[in-house]
Amino acid sequence: MTDPGSTALFTDHYELTMLASALRDGTAERECVFEAFTRRLPDGRRYGVVGGMERVLEAVENFRFGEAELRSLSREQVGDEETLAWLRDYRFRGDIDGYPEGELFFPGSPLLTVRGTFAEAVVLETVILSILNHDSAIAGAASRMVSAANGRRIIEMGSRRTHEESAVAAARAAYLAGFTGTSNLQAGLRYGIPTTGTSAHSFTLLHDTERSAFEAQTEALGTGTTLLVDTYDITTGIETAIDVAGTGLGAVRIDSGDVGVLARQAREQLDSLGATGTRIVVSGDLDEYAIAALRAEPVDGYGVGTSLVTGSGAPTAGMVYKLVEVEGRPVAKRSSHKESRGGGKGALRRHKSTGTALEELVYPTSPGHAPPQPGPHDRFVPIPLMRGGQRVEDLPGLEDNRQRLRHALVSVPWEGLKLSAGEPAIPTVFPDVS
Amino acid sequence: MTDPGSTALFTDHYELTMLASALRDGTAERECVFEAFTRRLPDGRRYGVVGGMERVLEAVENFRFGEAELRSLSREQVGDEETLAWLRDYRFRGDIDGYPEGELFFPGSPLLTVRGTFAEAVVLETVILSILNHDSAIAGAASRMVSAANGRRIIEMGSRRTHEESAVAAARAAYLAGFTGTSNLQAGLRYGIPTTGTSAHSFTLLHDTERSAFEAQTEALGTGTTLLVDTYDITTGIETAIDVAGTGLGAVRIDSGDVGVLARQAREQLDSLGATGTRIVVSGDLDEYAIAALRAEPVDGYGVGTSLVTGSGAPTAGMVYKLVEVEGRPVAKRSSHKESRGGGKGALRRHKSTGTALEELVYPTSPGHAPPQPGPHDRFVPIPLMRGGQRVEDLPGLEDNRQRLRHALVSVPWEGLKLSAGEPAIPTVFPDVS
DSSP states (O other): OOSOOOOTTSSBHHHHHHHHHHHHHTGGGSEEEEEEEESSOGGGOSOEEOOOHHHHHHHHHTOOOOHHHHHHHHHTTOSOHHHHHHHHTOOOOSEEEEOOTTOEEOTTOOOEEEEEEHHHHHTTHHHHHHHHHHHHHHHHHHHHHHHHHTTSEEEEOOGGGSOHHHHHHHHHHHHHTTOOEESBHHHHHHHOOOBOOOOOHHHHHHSSSHHHHHHHHHHHHOTTSEEEOOSSOHHHHHHHHHHHHOTTOOEEEEOSSOHHHHHHHHHHHHHHTTOTTOEEEEOSSOOHHHHHHTTTSOOOEEEEOHHHHTGGGOOSOOEEEEEEEETTEEOOOOSSSSOOOOSOEEEEEEEOTTSOEEEEEEEEOSTTOOOOOOOTTOEEOOEEEEETTEEOTTOOOHHHHHHHHHHHHHTSOGGGGOSSOOSOSSOEEOOOOO | OOSOOOOTTSSBHHHHHHHHHHHHHTGGGSEEEEEEEESSOGGGOSOEEOOOHHHHHHHHHTOOOOHHHHHHHHHTTOSOHHHHHHHHTOOOOSEEEEOOTTOEEOTTOOOEEEEEEHHHHHTTHHHHHHHHHHHHHHHHHHHHHHHHHTTSEEEEOOGGGSOHHHHHHHHHHHHHTTOOEESBHHHHHHHOOOBOOOOOHHHHHHSSSHHHHHHHHHHHHOTTSEEEOOSSOHHHHHHHHHHHHOTTOOEEEEOSSOHHHHHHHHHHHHHHTTOTTOEEEEOSSOOHHHHHHTTTSOOOEEEEOHHHHTGGGOOSOOEEEEEEEETTEEOOOOSSSSOOOOSOEEEEEEEOTTSOEEEEEEEEOSTTOOOOOOOTTOEEOOEEEEETTEEOTTOOOHHHHHHHHHHHHHTSOGGGGOSSOOSOSSOEEOOOOO
16 A cells, blocks of 8 residues: 555454453463464365465554544544553564465465464454455456466456455456456556556547547557447448558457457458457456357457456455464364364475475474475475564565466466366365374 | 545546547547446346445545656556646536435436536546445445344444455445444444444453453453353353353354354343343354344344455446437447447436335436426436535435435335345336437
8 A cells, every 4th residue: 555544443343342351351462373264265266366465564564543543442432541552552563474475375274374462463353354355356366367368468457346445456466366457547556567448438439430539549549559349330340440540550349249259250350451460359247267268269358347356256265364372372263163273374385296286284383393394396385474563574576476376376286277166276284283 | 535545546547548539639528428327236136225426426526636646647658748737637527416325226227427528527437436336236235134134233244354445335335224333443433333343252262261251351341242152162151151241241142153043042041041131143154145034033133244245246236337428419339239328317216106116217318308297206316416516515414325225115115125036126217219
């Protein structure tokens, strides 16, 4: 966030009532370990993609209670005087380890480990989960779309289908996952993501004729632009487009109808007009399956909206943030449902000598446990993100993490990249802890 | 938004390239009418609920390009000098009419009508749709949950499952739709929505025993609080809860398992302990169907998370923003798919003398058309929201609009309130325009 605004009230009420109770009986200062993980991947997905970790760190840094926040809490009687005084001085001073953005994750992967006092770590729960659940949901869906696009350009254009701020985060997550760019201008300003766009049907309708619209657009944006040819009749639209812009026209866009059939017809028409270099961009209710189905068609680029920003059927990643250790002692809920494994955890991803991932070994890090010995092709997945409340220096950036995902996907067993529903690409293994 | 930040870059790139092209050929100043509507309701829903209209007006007012925004556009070469100069002076000066929040809508209902020059109206498209699509999706789902809860308390607690800013808007939309309150503290600060919460499993796990956790909580929050009794064994948890807090304990919460069965057992146990006034609150993956299924169980309140903030299967409302009139002349896309009806429109909701809604009459308002004559029980749905870029005075507020929805639902034919999939509760009728 470039907005320096406080993130402190992106928080559930009960985090602060727990804080008030724990301050009162002294348990607030107990050293704790909280862990974010997901119990399952959505809808038969084969892998998850970590999104939002960088935004999590910013949110932790900006988790400060200013006067407006404190006044609101006081007015709503959310905390007593002692609690409000504690919040006034709040800043996170603990340690955070986590999976970097662009990393794959699986059920039970210890995505984020927060170490600190109960008080300082519990209050971060809501905003950490909001970010991880949203951004990872989008990154996971986006990665499948990028795989389906198979190297063709793919643009994120779903801003209008989701909350205005989610849209910016979604554009970022899509870019992380390999999208070429976004329509969202704020994502360009905030994160330096390439933005792109040319015109909508309204621009054609505004003009007296399609021809005059195309003339205005090529006049302003050059003949390398993309003309939207499906406002009236597509065949006429393409003919007019080439007539106006010449055979050097950058691209035509088709936004409706059976885009596979229409793309083939458009390619034939463009070629027959001599516009063999004019690309064909399709959009309109595409998801990963529709993109995959167009693989054999002469499509040069995809614009993806609704399905991207809604996580293509899985709008949230199902992550939870659980207390797993108190003063070095593993703790876990023990009732009949939603059980968790107690104790802090690390993760070692094991690979064959070919580089193909074999399993996610999730091992205990609580006192008395030694980490496993990595083989020559194995690697520990979490990295240090914060120490003593300070962000670790030289953390990988968005472009690094974009590369990371590309490499990680190469390591997945081939069945793991299938779009169809199935088991996770690699199993998560929890060694028996004696 | 209390944040005075600019909304100007919550905008698709192509809005500004269209602007640049239209400024160049002079069409930018043509008087236009844009209309927001949805072609269909999601998933067999019977009605939609307008959410976000108030946020739309704020976004329009805050749609200003500051130096940071202009620098970003210049750097990315989104617009030429003329375009940037025009944006520097931008403010919306046109008129807006729309369905107030809490109003029902149906396929084709003219939810929002923006009148102004092409230039000033087209640039608002993205942010208007982001807000309406998100907030109406949540309000629509929330309304069904409130109906299913049938008068019992229902609390929104899904912040952690969605983007941190969406969470605030979702809490607002849920409250609009009749939720009792929210866990989201920012929604309390920003919109004055009642916030609520007590404790999570982590609070019990932090303590050496469940008893000491309950003691700490009742000490800090009083015996009117809600104790979470399912961290270990529910029967023991309830026994301990009453032992600690006495029979005046406010409530117990059950967050996992077969909550219907557990609620019945809990009620029996509480009654046998003499805690006949202690309420039972259930949470954990509830949606409108689960809530309805609990109607016969001794449940006093519901906490709803994931399904609320994700629109219970319909995370976006499918609204579009279409140019329908240019200089008084109706315009519409004419290719084979996604057709629209040209021309500005009004809506008259017709009712029987009993007050039951009959149909949504969507009639043309473009030059040469007279509005229909309302019968004694009919009413025009859209209201003026902005005139000359200024918000109309004394617009209804959140509490008014909460009442509005309650009244509107009473007017729906009874089949229209069923949770099962089906046709819209009333048909939308477009008179033949000769």
